Amino acid sequence: VPIAAPNVSDCAIASKGIHNIKDAVRGVACCPPVLTLNSPKNYVFPKETAVRIRPAAQRASDDYIDKYKAAIKAMRDLPDDHPHSFKQQAKIHCAYCNGSYTQKESGKEYEHLTLQIHNSWLFFPFHRWYLYFYERILGKLIDDPTFAIPYWNWDNPTGMIIPDLFEKPIQVRERKENPVFDAYRDARHLPPALVDIDYNGEDRGVSCIDQITINLSAMYKQMISNASDPTSFFGGRYVAGMDHDDKNSHGTPSVGSIEAGCHTAVHRWVADPRMPNNEDMGNFYSAGYDPIFYAHHANVDRMWKIWKELGIRGHREPTDKDWLDASYVFYDENEELVRVYNRDCVDLNKLNYDYETSRIPWARNRP
Ligand code: C2O
Known part of the structure; x- marks a missing residue:
């Protein structure tokens, strides 16, 4: 039986994985507002022609950056209980990852089991849908149906620092604050520090050239040598009745190469180690509060597209019905509660967005 997120009215305070969280500065009440008691409708793709092209953040134009910041500012200006507000969008991550939802709809016997979409084959599709609605909401807030979120191009040497736009003051005149800035980031890793995409909690203190080599070979491993089939790339089977925390007979899912890598x-590299729970990026419950989270995940999502386009045998999505039929519930840009399925997020043409091209030097970087 596939995993299905229940209606938002069946949401509880986040518990799983954050029992040990002390001083949760972002709060653990992660349920979305309940605007309707109706069950979510199955999502229908709107008819539109213009494709949203997600730009690489390090090459984004000033005009684009102004637009992006204006959209995030508009999101931050909404009242907290609005489903499109900055906080509600951040809480989605907490709700789906820290046990606010149960596997209820899948059948009575799983009622007590909570949902955790990470470390499993739901990782890529869940985040794809999450970003999809987030992007459409931002576009709606600035009345731009072609608006697309930026991606943090950390797999290319030109993008291996925190993109400037997340740290520099806002370009739009007469506003002082940068709405995509977040105070809870590791001060040692602000620009011009080179990202370590093989970071394990310790700075390596290597030269830029060496760090780039480390990054490119990590990419090669996670995209090619250690990702030769759907399970190693997407992560393992996760269906109703399985529980990450409960090593019972139903088993626990395995994690995919990119997710784990x-x-x-x-x-972890972005997160602030001085914060009690490594807020924001270092904890499931708080990650969505850093605007860079969505740029990071746009590049993770781009890896899915590229992995398939490499055209290597075995590079295809899972075909198991329990993967195709797994579903989640979101508020769309019209504040409609909708249910979406993995099967509908496989084809980017349907989703109507794409990525601005950026070279992938790691593809020839066999270590
Ligand atoms: Cu839902 Cu990057 O984690």
Whole structure:
């Protein structure tokens, strides 16, 4: 039976994985507002023609940056209980990762089991849908149906620092604050520090050239040598009845190469180690509060697209019905509660967005 997120009215205070969180500066009440008691509708793709092209953050134009910041500012200006508000968007991550939802709809016997979409084959599709609605909401807030979020191009040497726009003051005149700045980042890793996408908690203190080599070979491993089939890339089977915390007979899922590798490394590298729970990027419950989270995940999502485009045999999505039929619930840009399925996020043409091209030097970087 596939995992299905229940209706938002069946949401509870986050518990799993944050029992040990002390001084949760971002709070653990992660449920979305309940605007309707109706069950979510199955999502229908809107008819539109213009494709949203996500730019590489390090090459984004000043005009684009102004637009992006204006959109985030508008999101921050919404009241907290609005489903499109900055906080509610951040809480989505906490709700799906820290046990606010149970596997209820899948059948009574799983009622007590909570949902945790990480460390499993739900990692890529869940985040793809999450970003999809986040992007559409931002576009709606600035009345731009072609708006696309930026991606943090950390797999290319030209993008291996925190993109300037997240740290520099806002370009738009007469506003002082940068709405995509976040105070909870590791001060040692601000520009011009080179990202370590193989970070394990310790700075290496190597030269830039060596760090670039380390990064490119990590990419090669996670995209090619250690990702030769759907399970090693996407992560392992996770269906109703399985529990990450409960090593019972149903088993626990395995984690995919990108999720375990550069994805987690970048989260930890950005996170502020002085914060009690490594806020923001270093903890599931708080990661969505750093605007860079969405740029980071856009590049993670781009890796899915590129992995397939490498055209290597075995590079395809899972075909198991329990993967295709797994579903989540989101508020769309019209504040409609909708249910979306993994099967509908495989084809980027349907989702109507794409990525600005950037070279992938790691593809020839066989270590
Ligand atoms: Cu949902 Cu980068 O984690």
